[in-house]
Structure formats: C-alpha cells, structure tokens
Amino acid sequence: MKAGSHLNSSNTLIVGGVILFLTNCFLTTEPYFLLLTAAQQILVPMTLQLIMELNKKQIIFIWTGLFSVLLLQVITIHTGQMILSIIYLLFTLTVALSGLRRFLKRGFVNWAEISIDIGMMYLFMGGIWFFIHINGINTGFSHMLNWLTAIHFHYSAFILPVSIGLFGRIHTSKLYNILVPIILAAPMLVAVGITFWPLLEFISVIFYIFGIYGLIYLAMKTKFPAFLQGLLIRISYSSLGVTILFSLIYSVGRAFGKWYVTLDFMLIFHGLVNCLLFGLLGIIGWAIHLPKTKQPAWSFPVSNIRGQLTPENTAKSGLVDDLSMFVDIRRLPPMIVDFYEHTDKYRLFAAVHWAGWFKPLLLIYKPVSRLIQQLNLPVSKQVVEMNGTILSVNEALDGRNSPRAWIRKVNGRTVFTAIYSSHKTQGRAYMNIALPLPFSTMIGILKLDCITDTLELSSTGGEDPGIYLAIGTWLFRLPLSENFVIEQTTKRELTAIHKMKLFGVPFLKIDYRIITRDEAKQIN
Template sequence: MKANLKQRLFSPISLAGMFFFLGSSLFIAEPYLLMLTAAQLIFIPLMLQLLVEVKRKHIVFTWISMLSVFLIQVVPSNAGQSVLAFLYLVFTFFVALTGIKRFFKRGFTNWAEISIDIGMMYLFVGGLWFFAYIAEIDTGFSPLITWLTAIHFHYSAFLFPVSLGFFGRLHTSKWYPFIVCSILAGPMLVAIGITFWPLLEFISVLVYIFAIYSLIFLAFQTRFASKLQAILIRLSYSALGITIIFSLFYAANSAFGSWFVSIDFMLVFHGFFNCVVFGLLGVLGWVMAPPETNQAVWDFPVSQIRGKLKGAGEPRPGLVGDLSDFVDVKCFPDTIVQFYEQTDRYQLVASVKWSTWFKPLAWCYKWISTQMQQLNLPISSKPTEMTYTIRAVDPELDGRKSPRAWIRKVENNTVFVAIYSQHETEGRTYMNIALPLPFSSMIGILQLDAVDGRLVLSSEGDGDSGIYLAVGETIFKLPLSEYFIISEQSGGMLTAEHKMKIFGVPFLRIDYRIGEK
C-alpha cells in the first residue's frame, strides 16, 4: 500500500503537477484561486492515473494541460492566456472522450463505473467554463460566478463522481444507485437552477444533501483496505456534509431572498473544506489503495448477422430443441414444453399495449420499424393474429449453436425476426436471442425459471441476463429489460405476458393467447 502511494505520488506527472502548483502560487494574487489550480495540477492528474493505463498519449495531453495552466499565470496577454486555456480545454475533451469510450465498452450496467464515466465527461464542462473565464467571454454572469462554475465542475462534477465510483467498487447496496443518480444529476440541476429557476437550485441542494449524508452513513459501514484509508475517505465525505449545509443557506438566499452567508465567506469556508479536506484527503485515500473494478467482461456468444436476415434454411418445428436444457420441465404443464419444442403447432393472437407516456414515441418509431421490418409492432391494442415460420440459420453465418429464426408477421408486414440460440455460463443455460438491426444486432439474454407452475423468462436475472446492442466487437448493455410469464389456462390454452421497461419504467406490454391450430 505504501509502495502504491509512493509510486503514484512521486511519478513524473505527479511531481510535475506539484512543481507547477508551487510555481503558480507565486503568481496568483488571490489565494482562493489556488483551489481550481490544485484540482487542475494535482488532484485530476492523480485520479486519472488510477483510472486508465497511462500511455504516451495520456502523458502528452497531461503535460500539455499542466504546463498550460501554469503558463496562464505567467503570460501577461489575454490572447496568450486564451490560447493556453484552450489547450487545457482540449485536455478535458480528451478525458471526456475516454469516459465515453469506457461507457460504450460496457453500457448501462455497474453504477460505480457509470459514476466514473460521467465524472470524466463532466470535466469537459468544467474546461468550457474555465476557458470562458480566462477568455473573458460574456456568459451572462459575473467573472467570479463563471470561475465558481468552473471549480464546481472540477470538484463536484469530476472528483466527487470519480470518488463515488471508487467507493462503489467496495460497497453495493440498494441505496447506492440512488446516491449515484442524485450526485450525477446535481451539477446540472444546480447550474440550471442558478440560470433559470432559483427554487430548482434549492430543491436540488436538498436532494444532494440527502445523498451526501446517505453516502457518509454508508462510508462508516464499509470496510476499506486499511484504517488510514477509511479515515481519509470518511473525513473527505464528512467535509462535504459540512459544506453542503452552507450551500443550502446560499441557495435559500437565491430562492427566497434572505442572506444567511456571504459569498466571501463561502469562498474561504468552501475553499478550505472542499479543497483541503475533501479534495486532498480524498485523493490521498484512493491513491493509497485504489479498488479494482468488479465489472465482468461480456464473453457470451453473439450473433454475427447484421441487417436483414438472408438465406434462412429448412423449417424447424420449435424455438428450441429441448426445453429441459434451460429449466426443470417437470415444474410446469406439458403444454408449455410442447409450445417451445413444437411451436409450429400453435396459433398466436397478440394484443399490443403501449404505455400512454410512450405512445408519441411509438408513433414516431413506427415509420422506421416499417422500413426495417424489424421490431415492427402495431400501434393498436386490437387483438391481432401473428403468423410465423421457424427456419434454420447457418451456424457458420451466425456464429452460435444451432440458430433458428422465428419470423413473425401481421398480414404482410414482418413484426419480428428473432434468431434463437443458447449458451451456458457457470452451469446455467441461457436463451440467447438476436434481432438483426442495420449494422448491429440487439441481443436478449434470458434466464428461464419455473415459478408456481408457470415459465418465467427474464432479462433481469443474474449473470449474463440482459438486453444488449452488439456493434462490431463492442457489446453495450441497454437500459431495457423484458419479462415473460407463460401459463396454462383451462382447456390447454396458454397465455403469455410480455412486459418491457426502459430505465425501469414500463413502456410496453404484449398479451398473447396461444392455442393449438
């Protein structure tokens, strides 16, 4: 642990940042301005070394940014300072781009890594405000407010989300996603509130306070790599618990017009607690023993078919060869087994029900889906028969085990082209379904369970379960989930409910009546 601390604190980048910071302190007239300089020259370079494998391009961009920040204090002309601030802006864009690349390698999964990704993207916003401050661009605010917004996006929108992401690698609970969402939304909500609606600023600070105090509570319940790291991180978060109360008083002044604290007091008070206690102690705490990511690598087989399916082969009787590969078939009626293994014996009548809030989007998407002949669901909820064929697909073309395409139509319009296969991970067999899209493929990995005599297929299970988008070699988890329940009614009739959510909010339900032809 001490070796890690020594190695990172005394790396060439870290030493250069400290040297430039000391040099800058000789030229900066107002001490409070050093708060932003400390973040730019010391805290951000240190944290980035914990996030990415340092390569030549990272070294070059970081050195240019640190030299630019230092020279801004030395160069007398506004034009020269603007050029140097622009170079720093390019660095923040590079960091944001790295965050975007990290996100698209994984998608909407793992709140800890999402927090880090968004923090890296936010830094570019901080770079924009810093450039506006140095270049004396009229933002509609005073130069001081412009500078405060820049520092806000360096500390609250970069350092805090990255620290929160490291914490999430150590701690998981039902409260953590709420804390992440609140913290990530906070910088933008505060900025919007300051600009347009002071009451929103006040409300967002209240949410921010609840999230921070929840985080402080969880930090005292979490085991860290060492006692010293625990002390540093807990002190770092506790400092935010103090400063955010005074931020609430300041926001109350904007919303209700009653002064509680002055901006001069905020500069000195926040400068000490946010820069020294939160920033310095927090960065040192994570540098001591940065936790490793617990993000799994997606390594399940993915269909290689993109665009329209071509060359479907011989007919197949069912969607699967043997349903017992997935689940204990003794736990539900034989008719459910027969439907999956001898699907061509059955007739489907579907009733599509879009959520009211989603209907405008469904109408807009309808034209696109009609052109693609994929995911082309009716807008009407009227019960409609879906005709279909099941065809074998060349395994060499698809790349998965025994693929077969289920092609469903309503009259002459194709509704779904879903290519069914399966794979096994850690002793569990998943249904691996691909829906070819232009230049990509949507992948549904479903786990099957028997629940109270019904068959449940869900993308919300453990392991590989989920809905993904495959583009090239990239597998991106989408913020979608689906849930099927298939049960037997009287007379051997089957019913199925297919529910879909986006970001956890229901937007589609399809009810099926399934009977023998």
C-alpha cells in the same frame, strides 16, 4: 484499469503538478483562483491515475494540459490565451471520451462504474466553463460566475463521482443505488440553478444534502481495507457534509435575498475545505488501497450479424431443439414444452398494450420500426394474429450455436425478426436471442425458470441476463428489461404475458393466446 495499487509520491506527474501549482502561486494576482488551479494541476491528474492505465501518449497530453494552465499566467495576449485554453479544453474532452468509451463497453449496469464514467464526462463541462472564463465570452453572467461553474464541475462533478464510484467497489446496498443517481444529477442541476434559476439551485442543494449525508452514513458503517484509508475517506465525505450546509445557506440568499454568508467567506472556507479535506485527503485515501472493479467482462457469445438478416431456406420446427437443456420439463405441462420444440404447429394471437406515458413517443418510434421492420408492433390494442416462420441461419455467419430465425408478421408486415440460440455459463443454459438492427444487433439473454406449472423467461437476475446492444465489438447493456410468462389455461390453449420496462418503468405489455393449428381449424 488499475486495482489494488497506490500513488507513488515520487511519480513525476504528481510531483510535476505540485511544482507547476507552486509556480502558479507566485504568478497569480488573485489567490482565490488557485482553488481551481489546484484541481487542474494536482487533483485531476491524481484522480486519473486511480481510474485509468495511462499510456505514454496520455501522460504527454496531461502534461500539455498542466503546462497550458501555468502558461495562462504568463501569456497575456488574447490569441495566446485562447490557444492555451483550447489545449486544456481538448484535454478535458479526451478524459470525457475515455469515460464514454468505458460506459459503452458496459452500459447501464453497475452504479459504481457508471459514476466513474459520468464523472469523467462531466470534466469536459469544467473545461468548457474554464474556456469561457479565460476568454471572457459573454454568457450573460459575471466573470466570477463563469469561474464558479468551472470549479463546480472539477470538484463536485468530477472528483466526487469518481470517489463514490470507487466507494461502490467495496460497498453495495439498495441505499447506495438510490444515492448515486441523486449525487450524479445534482451537479448539473446546481449548475443550471446557479446559471439560470436560483430557486432550482436551492432545491437541488436540498437533494444534494440528502445524497451527501446518505453517503456519509454508508461510509461510517462500511469496513475499509485499511484503517487509514477509512479515516481519510470518512473525513473527505464528512467535510462535504459541512460545506454543503454553507452552500444551502448561500443558496437561500440567492433564492430569497436573505444573505447569511458572503461570497468571500464561501471562496475561502468552502473552497479550501473542498480542496484540502475533500479533494486531497479523499484521493490519498483511495490511493492507499485502490479497490478492484466488481464488474466482470461479458463472456457469452454474441451474434455477428449486423443489419438486415438473410436466413437460409431450411425450415426449423421449433425455437429450441430440446427445452430440457434450460429447465426441468417434468415440472411443465407438455403443451408448453411442445410449443417451444414445435413452434410451427401453433398460431399466435396478440393484443399489444402501450403505457400511456410512452404513447407520445410512438410518433417517433413507429415510423422507425416500420422502416427497419423490427420491433414493429401495432399501436392498437386490437387482437391480431402473428404469423411466424422459423428458418435456419448460417452458423458460420452468426457465430453462435445452431441459430434459427423466428420471423413474425402482422397483416403481411414484419414485426419481429429474432435469431434464437443458446449458451451456457457456469453450467446454466440461457436463451441467447439476437434482433438485427441497422449496423447493430439487440441481444436478449434470458434465464428460464419453472414456477408452479408456468414457464418464466426473464432478462433480470444473475450475471448474463439482460438486454444489450452490440455495435461492432462493443456490447452495451440497455436500461431495458423483459419478463415473459407462459402457462396452459385449458387443454388446448396457452396464454402468455410479455412485459417490458424502461429504466424500471413499465412501457409495454403483450397478451398472447396460443393454440395449435389443428385447433384453429376446428374453431373456424
């Protein structure tokens, strides 16, 4: 991915796009259609050069897409129009797949890069609606509405998300993390509203306004690498602040039948401002100094095991050989240290609590977890014993340091198979846990901290911690987080609480009671 570079005015792709666009200007009989053509032949290629290292094949494919748009003005027979629109559709699909690949290499982390990914994927929607528009496919909507939806996905859903993604490389704040998902969701909501429900269009425009004006506010207070860049980006975002108000007025007319601005006015004013001030000036602004991505590549070791695990017969005593490599054990009760270093001496009793909102999903989740014998937790809150064994795993097969599998069962059924290992990043040791899944592995990177005589294991904080999915060589961060707190409540007993969240929303809690096997015999 390029960084710190700029677009060259002599770049053949850009100059060629401008020439093709000017040719279109002489050929078209309906000038307002040029608003979409400008995006297709000038703005989209310029944007792609900001976010992709284009190879020769990709450049050729872009040229093919640009020429297909021009030839649509020349070739009027239906078969030719369909073939050319398919070519452009395939071009947008290629961009979308590139965005998907970017996303799968990183996952749910870094809103700036996610915004760029989704913008690239949205472009395919623009290609679909352009195909519908060119071929006159009956969607139940007017020819004009099909075209408006196509232009919407080129500007609001592609160029804007890419722009705010680049902005996120130089600005980080909690407000930015709130605004980005709002702005990313708005194009789809507006499109659905335009197509099916004008009231939804009105409501989504309200959210869009909040997102856009929040973005303007952040741009005004952010220091850009270059003065001219800051000026152009602020003009670009501010122009959206003007056009979005007219979109609101227009959506009021569609929703309530009170027309204050006409469609012709929207096409001329709204279209030209978005094309020239928002699109062109914004892209030139980012081209002046392209910010570097802040997302580092994952560098920690990942288990090579995919699918079902076949452990060795050699037993291991604990989940770790020495807990002191993770934390200062002098700050912990000896029993907690002993549990991790001699886990086989202990018995675990667990009560599983599923969040109410997640319980309907158990109808799908539970049969799958039972089939693969992984994450196969009970549905009931009833206390059950988890019988565990710890076996060594072939280090050459796994690829990590000293792996060992902790296999836990309830009533004879396997509920967890977790392969424990560790790694160090910048001098700090992390637990590196792999849960084999069909054709993949879930990876949990946990940091350990001592907090007032308790041990906390968490997948949040820092660069490495998180929950990931490894498929082949791809490592994808999942929108999951976990927190595990263990403490000694009596001289002979430990308790632990394991909490998990999905997109920041709690969905699972497990209460553990942990006692030694000798203590259990005395109780019995």
